[in-house]
Amino acid sequence: MITQEQTLHDESDPPRSEAAEALAVTATFVALASVGASFVFPVFVPFILAPVAIVLAIISKGRSFKLSQTGRRAVTFALICIGVNIAVLALTLRSAFSLMSDPAYHAQLNQMTENMYGYTFDDMLRIIDESYGTNLTEMLGAEVQEPLAGNEAEGSL
Amino acid sequence: MNTTDNRYSRPDANRSVHPDRGVYFLHRVSTGIKAGARFSLLTHLGTACGANVVCAAAAFLLTTLFGGSVYGSDLAGLLLSFVIEWLVAVFIGILEYGRVCLYMNMQYAQPVLMQDLFCGFRENTNQIIQCEAVAAGIRVLLLVPGALAALLLPDGMAARTPLVILLYAAGLCGVIYSRLVFALRYYLLLDYPGSSAADVLKKSARLMKGNRILLFYIHLSFVPLSALGLLSFGIANLWITAYRCASDAAFYRGLMASRQ
Structure with a gap:
């Protein structure tokens, strides 16, 4: 059975090497880049950069069991960045769903996509549902078509 | 195999x-x-990530080129896809040996060169192929019952879904167990060059006795990091894989030190 002593485990915190500090600094830069990217390219770029910053900061611990000050800063920035971007994503999706359930907006969207592509937005959802077995029509409330139906009725008169 | 004339492992005193x-x-x-x-x-992170990129690219290319062309919609196709999966795993094993060599050199503070990744094509090639043929063969065979049940059992059968899930779960557990048992095959092959494949597999199984839980625990401890890697669309996995492979090498080093 392998034991603690045979795994280079040392209770004392060994001095950090230059390589470890350089890696921690790199992790901080990547974390800062992810924070900056949150303003320019939200969600996608920060979701790539922030986890990379965390992993680099963890590796920068080297033989030590604690993160250095710089590494801790990198992890903090990256975690804040991930949290903020998850919140942004959640709010965006929530807004999209709530807008889709607004009959006036839904009718406008249907009209717009029909003008652009020749299909209404609801048709597109139905095609996707039929092709991939998804349930987007129900999820996005595509049945709400009263205003559009009203417009068609007015047009036919 | 004599444990005193190995290439890497050396006694760590006062343990x-x-x-x-x-x-x-x-x-x-x-x-x-x-x-x-x-x-x-710390000092070889770039080389480690480069090696991971090459291994991942080779695995992806081979799986897409050969595995992607066959889909097991009938019995013959299914069996052929398993054979192709096995052949790809055997070939990838040669690169895997090179990667292990790279991480062992890092662990024992020896020169780390990218060309070490291809050392499996120069040394111990037959033993690598034999080792991987057995290890990958066991892994593939363990997954065959679940796939066969999913393909052959009639759709209307009430117990079909639970049976398929049970067979797949049992196969998966077997795969994890076999991976743990033969986890040290390349390390041993590297440490004792010229040993036969059978010797290496037996020694790996013997060494892992009592240490399987520890290696499983180490691999399990990477799950949160892997979830983080998933969030980054797999890009952070380049560094996470390097960390995991280096941990495997450190595990082997600790294990050999504990035996001396």
Whole structure:
């Protein structure tokens, strides 16, 4: 059975090497880049950069069991960045769903996509549902078509 | 195999044995192993990630080129896809040996060169192929019953879904167990060049006895990081894989030190 002593485990915190500090600094830069990217390219770029910053900061611990000050800063920035971007994503999706359930907006969207592509937005959802077995029509409330139906009725008169 | 004339392992003096067990013990030992892994990675992180990119690209290309063309919609197709999966795994094993060589050089502070990744094509090639043929063969065979049940059992059968899930789950557990048992095959082959494949597999199984839980725990400790890697669309996995492979090498080093 392998034991603690045979795994280079040392209770004392060994001095950090230059390589470890350089890696921690790199992790901080990547974390800062992810924070900056949150303003320019939200969600996608920060979701790539922030986890990379965390992993680099963890590796920068080297033989030590604690993160250095710089590494801790990198992890903090990256975690804040991930949290903020998850919140942004959640709010965006929530807004999209709530807008889709607004009959006036839904009718406008249907009209717009029909003008652009020749299909209404609801048709597109139905095609996707039929092709991939998804349930987007129900999820996005595509049945709400009263205003559009009203417009068609007015047009036919 | 003589344990005194190996290429890497050397006695680490004044190491006492602590016979305690339990999750706390596992955590402490795995923390030590991972600390050693991080230290070895510090100056060679670029090379380690480069090696991971090459391995991942080779695996992706081979799987797409050969595995992607066959889909097991009938019995013959299914069996052919398993054979192709096995052949691809055997070929990837040669690169895997090179990757292990790279991480062992990092662990023992020896020169680390990217060309070490291809050393499996120069040395021990037959033994690597034989080792991987057995290890990958067992893994593939363990997954065959679940796939066969999913393909052959009639759709209307009430017990079909639970049976398929049960067979797949049992196969998966078997795959994890076989991976743990033969986890040291390349390390041993590298440490004792010229040994036969059978010797290496037997020695790996013997060495892993009593240490499987620890290696499983180490691999399990990477799950949160892997979830983070998933968030980054797999890109952070380049560094996470390097960390995990370095931990495997540190585990082997610790294991060999404990035996001397």
